Amino acid sequence: MNEQGPPGRGQKPRPQGLHDRLLESLGPAITGGDYPPGTVLRTDELERRYDVSRTVVREAVRVLESMHLVESRRRVGVTVRPTEEWDVFDPQIIRWRLAGPDRPRQLRSLTALRSAIEPAAAALAAEHATPEQCAELTEHALNMVATSRGQQLPAYLIHDVAFHRVILRASGNEMFARLGDVVAEVLTGRTEHRIMFTDPDPEAVTLHVRVAEAVRAGNAEAAERYTREITVGALRELDILAP
Amino acid sequence: MNEQGPPGRGQKPRPQGLHDRLLESLGPAITGGDYPPGTVLRTDELERRYDVSRTVVREAVRVLESMHLVESRRRVGVTVRPTEEWDVFDPQIIRWRLAGPDRPRQLRSLTALRSAIEPAAAALAAEHATPEQCAELTEHALNMVATSRGQQLPAYLIHDVAFHRVILRASGNEMFARLGDVVAEVLTGRTEHRIMFTDPDPEAVTLHVRVAEAVRAGNAEAAERYTREITVGALRELDILAP
DNA sequence: CCCCTCAAATAAGTATGACTTTTAAGTCAC
DNA sequence: GTGACTTAAAAGTCATACTTATTTGAGGGG
Secondary structure, three states: OOOOOOOOOOOOOOOOOHHHHHHHHHHHHHHOOOOOOOOEEOHHHHHHHHOOOHHHHHHHHHHHHHOOOEEEEOOOEEEEOOHHHOOOOOHHHHHHHHOOOOHHHHHHHHHHHHHHHHHHHHHHHHHHOOHHHHHHHHHHHHHHHHOOOOOOHHHHHHHHHHHHHHHHHHOOOHHHHOOHHHHHHHHHHHHHHOOOOOOOOHHHHHHHHHHHHHHHHOOHHHHHHHHHHHHHHHHHHOOOOOO | OOOOOOOOOOOOOOOOOHHHHHHHHHHHHHHOOOOOOOOEEOHHHHHHHHOOOHHHHHHHHHHHHHOOOEEEEOOOEEEEOOHHHOOOOOHHHHHHHHOOOOHHHHHHHHHHHHHHHHHHHHHHHHHHOOHHHHHHHHHHHHHHHHOOOOOOHHHHHHHHHHHHHHHHHHOOOHHHHOOHHHHHHHHHHHHHHOOOOOOOOHHHHHHHHHHHHHHHHOOHHHHHHHHHHHHHHHHHHOOOOOO
């Protein structure tokens, strides 16, 4: 009778392992602007600065290089690459930027991304969702209604996140499904910014129920439209759209 | 008078460096299914198999781990993770899968992604595009018209790719902009699959001109609508949508 | 005076051996 | 059978020696 897993399991698995610790220092430092593009890091300098061995430094640098955050060249060093070249879809980079000074900008980018993806995902979900997924969707929507009043934002958030995760997963598109964590991050970030005693917009809650109904009915057009109304609301909150 | 850079510069920089070579062997092998999820690789086995040192193996494994393709645990080994956990937005993974047996599925996923993103990007572009970008857009659209007849598909493709790159870049959203390479890959893949003597659909060509006009006029709604018509056509080609 | 060539210095890349730490699995006593 | 203890396997870390590519600049020729 228990759930098959917590809807929003933490996405920072473990800071264990020396190289991970170094990565979790260097990554945020770069994405946060402490080492602006063009900065040259030398490996032996990093060895001393973080008091780790060559092995550890090299492994961390390799990972940063695979994210296109830095470029390692012989006789030059490890150079921080320009922002436009970063792999901005890398979950780690997204996490680092959300935790750093770029957070507002990152939230805007992600919200725009979400607004483009989710309506399409909902349309696909209306055609591909399994009965179980439809049931989950309805359940979460109803729970959102139930927790939408009276300072229950934390509980509301859990169901909101779960709802959108199911939509993305039910779309049948693996890439859409992978955006579940990102959407969770955006929704959580929004809730944290909101005054914690402000109940959610009743219209938004209703729209979630409508989406669930449309998906269950296999009505792709309606699912897409209602989802778009939800995400347009999210855009408006960030002033990306005119009111 | 020359262009400021080739529109579709190759995205496989260099297979130089031992660890890169190993990565380019292991990555495709994993994403291609040669090492299915659950497979356990031991580092010393990889050392012998590829005749490289621990250093090299460890660095390659670290990168694969950062892509969530594998998980390295003590006393166990390097385990290939289930497909659902892979970072499917990682450009390297996308490239590997496009080059492997998963290519058709990957192209479908990417086309769906593209169809969701590009209309939104076009709408944003209509509001944010600089005069220079509008000019580029118009130029590429006209070049598409010029090369749309008489076995000029390679030239047509170049302008098609450039056109969509400008749209994504002009959206002002860094994440949208980063999808330029992906769209280029999809368009190229489609052209290669098409019989090389089939001229592009005239309606699609016209739509590109309309999009350019709409962006120039700052008409977000029209830019979005025409772009959607383009991408819906792309979806239809892959039978994702009913005709 | 400029350009070309070549040598040297530098920093990353690679290889290897020794040692540490985690942890799965087996063993033994209860 | 259940629990605690031992063992061994594999990754993790460190230090060192050596290799290779590349920038820089110095010298020689045009």
